[in-house]
Amino acid sequence: MMPTRAAVAIVATALAVVLLFSFKTPAQSRPRTPAADVSQGATPSPSPSVSGASPSPSVASGFKDGTYTGQDVFTQFGDVQVKVTIAGGRITDVQPLQMPFEKQRSAEISQFAGPQLHDEVLQAQSAQIDTLSGATYTSDAYAQSVQAALDQAH
């Protein structure tokens, strides 16, 4: 190897390394309440079977109206805690108070899993939801926190 070629390669490498180090990943997105995006689209489409007239919803589940905060559930990826809103005896919204955003990977999973778990709870009208593939811990903790909130609503 010619010494000049080597020198050029070394300088280019040093420049590239400096550039690499100056690259900053965007500040990790902080808990961006995923439910906020979804709440409008969710349109609670209450009770598919019951005829639109007399809602008499309290019969179905017997939840008392109100907003209930679930238990803070610890997972190895971070804490999960939700707030459940009951209106007309039905679960109308689930807001995440805490989701694992500690690390990029957890944040990515939370952003993906949050809205889906929200929809699942509204559909099931209970904490009996399927575990999302790839977000096992978050799903379980989410269900647990929802259940804790619902326990208060009885």
Added chain:
Amino acid sequence: MSSIVARQQQPGPGPARAVRPAQPGRLLFTAGDLILVVVLNGGLVVAMWVRHGGLNQLGSASAKLTAAGQITALVGTYLALVQVLLMSRSPWLERRFGMDGLAQWHRWLGFTVTILISAHVVFSTVGYALGVGSSVAAEAWTLITTYPYVLMATVATGLLIMVAITSLRMMRRRLSWETWRFLHLYAYLAIALAFGHELAVGSDFSDDAIARWYWIALYVAVGLCVLAFRVGHPLRMSLRHRLRVARVVPEAPGVVSLYVTGRDLYRLQARAGQYFRWRFLTPTSWWRTHPFSLSAGLNGQYLRLTVKGVGDDSRGLQGVHPGTRLAVEGPYGLFTAQRQSRPKVLLIAGGIGITPLRALLEEIPPRKEAITLIYRATRWEDVVFRAELEQLIRDRRGTIHYLIGRRGSPELPYDPLSAQTLRRLVPDVESRDVFICGPASMMQRVDGILRSIGLPSEQIHLERFALL
């Protein structure tokens, strides 16, 4: 001819010399112990993955892939550290495995590391993509642009693959040693660039302080070995001995002997047959070392190395002048009389491969046991040290056979290195230790022939590095 001058100035092998051959010394750790330590640490790394739930993640495809991505990363990176250690020129490794043994391991492990790290990239990206339900390409982009230090790690993977590709035999033939060597140094950069994302993204380390410190300790230990033996040791040796080329003596067309003098040479500890790595402090070659054997035993007065023009740069060595300063590290190599297991000896030299054998011959004491030297060269003018060799052999009542000429030429109608020739020249070859040094192809052939004759490997000694 100047070579005659060299011979006249060459002190005879007989007189007492202030040589202090390195004592065999008992090794505190055996090769087996060291292998055990490496394997145990590898086991610890795997155990760390298991403890962090690596095996429990085997539910969904995403979790399986992510767990596979973790274990390939952990083992691959651990082995990359072992790779650096193998090449740290640590005497405690070299003395047990030999530089050529280490190099073979390094070659094999190098490709393993590259495959593991590539697998890690694929598994993790696909696993993450499945986990969040995005496409692999989109997830790869997310990983690179939003995960901390993943861009650096991506560059590191590219460098690692480049280093592996340039080391494939097919590519190696097309590159000069110097270019290959230069590109190979990028492996260090790759290891450094990958480090950030291991701690920032690797869940094994970010959530477990003990694991994190253990991982850092592995890096520190390997780094210290590199620093001590690639930097500290050569610096200390060079400052202590302050070596200079005293004389440059042509031995044959394209072959010169360098006589190197310095301070306290009697304190150098080396066995005949070993080599040092020499760094010629000239504007063109200061940046690399050359592994050259000593071509004469230690005598406290000078060191002699004999060099043939091989590779881009060592041709330039013939321009090395008296007065040129040298840095040195070593000694290295297991090609010494210490490994002799039988009283009788056969030395086989191919071309410039004579150099360590010439030194070895000097160290084998004159005695009744038979000693035979077979010296293979293509032309008579390539034969070096003829007078010295004949003197040394005469003192030892040994025999020297020259096998000169191109195979099949009228001068050399028979195959010079065949089982029959060996048997004819050395009828009791089975009962001897055989030391071979020469071109790789020749050594391989002779090694095969000796094994087919029935010599156990403990009686066959090869020196692969003398020609580099």
